Amino acid sequence: MATIQDVVKLSGVSVATVSRVLHDSPNVLPATREKVLAAIKELDYRPNRLAQQFRTQRTMNVLVLLPRLGDSFYSEILRGIEAVAAEAGYHIFVANTNNSVELETYFFESLIQKQIDGIINFSACLPKEYMEEIASQNPVVVACRYLSEARLPNVTIDNMAASKDMTEYMLNLGHRRVAYIGGNTALALYRSRLSGYYQALEEMNIPLDEELVRMADPDIQGGYDAATGLLRSGVEFSAIVTSGDTLAIGAIKALEDHHMTVPDDIAVCGFDDIEMSSLLRPTLTTVRQPRSLIGRRSMEKLLERISGQDSDSGEQIILDYEIVIRASSGKIRSEPG
């Protein structure tokens, strides 16, 4: 690879001038510029990015941290992020944290060390205080995670309200024994959704039965296992609210395997509206998050943080959600079940 020194030799000017040409500095004579450009072309010279980044502390790269790559929930979000990033000349890298604190720490170290210009974090397993500390000094946006109490840029829907709305919808269908299958409440995200369920019950004066509340890995298998557990425990219920579409899909499969019909025997609803949810039979009633917008807003916010315009690092961006009624929730029950 040719270096700037090679260009210097061939063009007969100084490094400073080559650098000026490279960055379209105005104070270069056209003739000089031509000479330099010719040399660059002849040598097929391209500036060494690592050296540039080392020197300038800027990479024009942004990292998106996902808890689990391949969750289709994130693909549309990423498209939103990429659209905004491309416009601003940034490139997007994605990394998988597997909800591992170690991995997340590694990637945040990359940020602190300026190997990347910013992080949009959908993972957020690190302690809130630590995240706030880092976010106060580096461009960080947390999306779809954390409670509103966190003092850092945060793009999300109101998970509690959405879960409450969804639960209320089910209750209004006439269900009184409504089970809940949720993700690990160690994550604020799932805690919020569970609270929404609690609140809906409370407001409608329906007693809470802890037997009906199950925690599961937030995937199809997790939903399957949790629903199986509910059935085996013999506890009575006519509907299941979940904190994720994959959980709902797994639960439906378990119900079917136990010869029950959804929604006729048991009504089910999900959360997220992933692509699959409108394709499976029965189609899934769920909460739709504005995925493209989540992506766009997150990246816009990050760009503000990167360019330093935004000193208020505690801003929350709460986006609208939408309850999507499909087949899995069924119709109104004539008599409460």
Add this chain to the structure above:
Amino acid sequence: MATIQDVVKLSGVSVATVSRVLHDSPNVLPATREKVLAAIKELDYRPNRLAQQFRTQRTMNVLVLLPRLGDSFYSEILRGIEAVAAEAGYHIFVANTNNSVELETYFFESLIQKQIDGIINFSACLPKEYMEEIASQNPVVVACRYLSEARLPNVTIDNMAASKDMTEYMLNLGHRRVAYIGGNTALALYRSRLSGYYQALEEMNIPLDEELVRMADPDIQGGYDAATGLLRSGVEFSAIVTSGDTLAIGAIKALEDHHMTVPDDIAVCGFDDIEMSSLLRPTLTTVRQPRSLIGRRSMEKLLERISGQDSDSGEQIILDYEIVIRASSGKIRSEPG
């Protein structure tokens, strides 16, 4: 951030010694090591990665290039890659090319410039010759793409044979008018699968009707549109072979929307065996790729290339596939047609 110079001042030794301690060099007196370690701890000193990388030309980072992030097909592959990478102390970054030559070029430039130590490329939109050129000088593994003629490390199944087997299976069920919905044949991957279809027809002496062959975007919508086109054209067929599960899923949806039953009216099969395929009704008959193994082997191969053991850059790794029979292909037809 503290630098190595700060450690030098605090510990009273030279940079060289600090560096030795940092890299567990044996030739350091225990007492000296203690002093340095104490200083490092007190200053919370962490080596600047960018400077290290710039100096050593090594990053311990590997990039995985995907044509489209969020395709669940890749998630298990990535787990395989990550498992092998973690063992070797490497970290995985993922980037989306959207099948854009520009983006892919950008990321390969990152490789050439040593911003990353290697690339596993599932995208591969660049001209074969260009890729071969880069791969001959840099650690590159191409996976699930390209023909076997390419002279670079390549991990894949035999797409042609798999597609031929799958088509033969459908023909053996008694179908004679078998349509094909495939991805863009600009990609060798889809060319191979289409050839498999052709070969199966030829070997069984079934005349080829080009009206039955459709090209589509390799997603659900693409499959839906292509199947709709087939139905509207009025051409006769009793089965559809596809070059991807998403295409098959879209096709099934189109058939259902036209009041046809799968597999009773039309039999359908996919390719890849993505997660959804065993969950949708009807469950999908398809070709299963050994995804975890594809990931592991790709990363192993890349590590060999990185450590330079492997001078033979043309090695092909062809893995086994498996035909998975489920509901969408239906049973044997008593009378052909």
Add this chain to the structure above:
DNA sequence: TTGTATGCGTTATCAA
């Protein structure tokens, strides 16, 4: 066993 000094390729400051 330890220290000195050089260079990696670039940008940026200052002087001319």
Add this chain to the structure above:
DNA sequence: TTGATAACGCATACAA
């Protein structure tokens, strides 16, 4: 408008 030169933080060859 241009050039000389000093950083950036680290690793390492060589000397001591």
